[in-house]
Amino acid sequence: MSTILERKIAAICGAIIGDAAAMPMHWIYKQEKMDEVVDGKDEVEFRDPSANPFYILKTGKNSCYADQTYQVLLSLVSNKGLDIPALKQETVKMFGPGTEYDNPNRGTKDPPIEGRWLHKSLIDFLESYKSGSDEKGFDDKSADCYCRSIPVVVLYAGRPELLTKVREVVSMTQKTPLIIASALTAARILENLILNGRNPNILEDTIKTLQDPGRSDPDENDGKLAEYLQQVLDNKSTDHTAAANNFGKACYVPGNLQTALHSIVTYDNYATAIRATIKAGGCSASRSNLIGACIAVQCGLESIPETWWQRTERFLEVSKLARDLASISSKLR
Known part of the structure; x- marks a missing residue:
């Protein structure tokens, strides 16, 4: 039986490694292209060379989704808690001018482009920050919301301020009400698994x-989220690729969240769950953050294949940061 500390570490490592595994096949939407790339193989993770139709990175690197997971993780550790002004400055340092994300190929060439792909919510945030605006969040419906939340849940799981902290992190770059509610629901799910371990009835x-x-931190969209979760349960016996087609393969929540949750409640093996969502196509990297976190929390760090650790570029750094964050969480007062 794993400890809460071990499950917190597993959540971070599971998310970052899952994303890296999916990145070379991220955003493949055409089924004929997916069939060609998969070619009947079971092991589709860490594909080399990349088959990503939008951006080309060295296999082992992370997508912009897990880069946000990583950047929030880094900020929480360096500041020993959530510091929004510091997080804003650190976001500019990682994604802004002069960084890998300041890619001259972006918007000037047809995809796939060489180098990093910057997400809309971050583009809007950086433009607002540069202008000195105090605008809070932007109209974006992508899955960045729950990826950014994962380290926050690890730090504040079991504490009354958890959902408030999640809301603060998400609303820094996204303000759509349903997006915030979706992130809060994903946070409730991950928190439950961290505190209690394996739970086959997590959606129920x-x-x-x-x-x-009488729930804590009620949101006006909680009723809608309950309906979305029930739809996942109603389709639990559906093949994962078919479920992804039903709920949505794209980046947009709630469909993206439903597809991720379908994998989480369908599979109890880390590699199988990630491989299934890669083969399902579309925005597999974002989904693999949440899937990787939730499956690793339930099955343990040992459920992540050793070769996957070795093929993830920043696995040593992330492993240390995850342990540091878990340690900080145990000292919060």
Whole structure:
């Protein structure tokens, strides 16, 4: 039986490694292209050379989704907690002018481009920050919301301020109400797994929480999220690729979240869950952050294949940061 500390470490490592595994096949939407790339193979992770139709990075690197997971993780560790002004400055340092994300190929060439692909929510944030605007969040419906939340859940799991902290981190770059509610629901799910371990009824339990009049941090969209989770349960026996087609392969929540949750409740093996969502196509990298976190928390760090660790470029750094964050969380007062 794993400890809460071990499960916190597993959440971070599971997310970052899962994303790296999916990145070379991220954003493949055409089924004929997916069939050609998969070619009947089971092991589709860490494909080399990349088959990513939008951006080309060295295999082992992370997408912009896990780069946000990593950047929030780094900020939480360096500041020993959530510091939004510091996080804003650090976001500019990682994604802004003069960084790898300041890619001259972006917007000037047809994809796939060489180098990093910067997400819309970050483009809007950087433009606002440069202008000195105090605008809070932007109209973006992508899955960045729950990827950014994962380290926050690890740090504040079991504490009354958790969902407030998640809301602060998400609303820094995204303000769409349903996006925030989706991130809060994903946070409730991951927190439950971190605190209690394996839970085959995690969606049923979360639905009950979302429908409880006395729940903590209620959101006006909790009822909608309960309905979305029930739809996942209703399709639990559906093949994962078919479920992704039903809920949505794209980056946009809630469909993206539903597809990720379908993998989480369908599979109890880390590699199998990630491979299934890669083969399902579309925005597999974002989904693999949440899938990787939730499956690793339930099955343990040992469930992540050793070769996957070795093929993830920043696995040593992330492993240390995950341990540092878990240690900080145990000292919060």
